[in-house]
Amino acid sequence: MTENAPLFNDLATGPEGGRAFWVTARDGLRLRLAIWPAGPRGSVLILPGRTEFVEKYGRAARDFAARGYGVITLDWRGQGLADRPVGKPMLGDVEDFLFYQWDLQAVLEKLDELGIAPPQHLVSHSMGGCIALRALVAGLAVKAAVFSAPMWDIEFGHFAGIVRGVARGGTALGLGPRFAPGTSDETYVLGQKFAGNLLTRDAETYGWLQAQARARPELNLGGPSLQWLDAALRECRDLARLPSPDVPALCVLGGAERIVAPAAIHARMARWPGGTLEVIPNAEHEVMMEIPASRTRFFDGAAALFAAHP
Template sequence: MTLPPPAPLHADLAEGPDGGRAFWLTARDGVRIRAAHWPGGTKGTVLMFPGRTEYVEKYGRAAADMAARGYQTLAIDWRGQGLAQRALPDPMTGHVGHFDEYQRDIAALMDMAEALDLPRPFHLLAHSMGGCIGLRALMNGLPVASAVFSAPMWGILLSASARPAAMALSSLSRFVGMANRYAPSTGPASYVADAPFAGNVLTTDPEMFAWMKRQVTEHSELSLGGPSLGWLHAALRECARLAMLPSPGIPTICALGTAEKVVDPAPIHLRMAAWPKGRLDLYPGAEHEVIMEGPEVRKLFFDRAAELFAASTPQKA
């Protein structure tokens, strides 16, 4: 199978393993996305599903952590973010019409994994919005041996009073030509680029926060602003639909910081309490990005992930 064409990779900012490279992929609906591969061993390959606003360079250090444990990493820029093709004239608006669009990106990524002949088994590591996309992919039969979720977006954190209004407004937006507008209280600004470390909702580690900020300030083309009303409607619908479905029987760990302020923790607790072969790991004091916390938390997270991956790997006869 022919390799896809090469794409830019800001290796100096990613700080991933040596030999990392990126490729342009084309989803079946013609949307161009980007994916990155980092080498790292022969135990298997980690499929890295980032969150909303994110891009492959943000997971270079995670790829280095997985490489140290014997795993290669394949990460993706979802459509509408990173260097992937953006849907709207305002490139800072995060937009899709339906979450099924992201499954087309996964199909292109799996074709790339086949073209690169990456070591198996595959394992899923999915953060935030990537956790929502990843859960649907597991239900669709994504060929992985195990899965690790980090603060998955299985519910959007809204107050009880705001939820009906958000659903009504986002639904109405489709019929009155407002689907491309920013969701309330959001706009074109990048949270990571603009927010100070003090009071941020992503990490308690100043060095990791500074590293993320440096990426989007030195390469502003990677950054993204708020979601569209169309994205909000699609996300609320997808979370509601997933909540009605049973969890797959795949070995799974879900990591959640006890200071979570971005996604709704309640659906995470409910699903993991009933997940066959599933476990919820709580990280005291950690915020939304457990993967981007301090060294001790990150080591524990990746050690646990590697233990699950090894335990889920079929033994050769």
């Protein structure tokens, strides 16, 4: 049975005709699927990052619509309006990244149920890039993939060893469902002023993200759990050992990236046949939500890759 879900298009400011549906993963958790109608060139599947929700990609849907594509995206478990940990709604928690593959599969099955053609092109951001790489290695059928600052490792600088040890040890001791050190139930864009933020140099966009967070607190998410951090680091480590999939790919990275690890991205793209790495000078983590010139560069690059693999 298909059940409609809320889509706050006044916040998303996406193209007309957007719809949302509830989706059930194999373990019974409820997810949210959002669809902005396919354009003459088909649809793009966007896999969001940690803390994100479908409305955050309304502007991206508008940018893709201008280039002939519709957009399909989702709320991962524990985020947006998807089911969250009981009693800890602001905790970004998952025990194993395999569960995100279950979410993706549930969305693809729902599209089939709705009679919607599967998207032929994939875009992913941050944590979504980690999930996307695993899906592509497993055989996800798309013609081409674009990555925005993919989380193929996390940037901890000189403290990497300590953080990994704390995540692994804390989870082993049964402390996994607790906030990782230095994080809390406060959502990032409300706790951090524009000056000094790690996401974007575009003040207007940052203000838009803050307005979304204030208007719909139920969409917000705080920091990750220790076990999410441990699971993420294990998944990044395991993926680093695997060969790159035989899929044409473009990876776009901000030159000022400070959230995911640029070294892991450079290493992966150096051994991706048919893959291209583009670094945008001075851009921060959210290259799809950066200053207009950087955003245009991203969406034009994605559209060019998709057009080359229709």
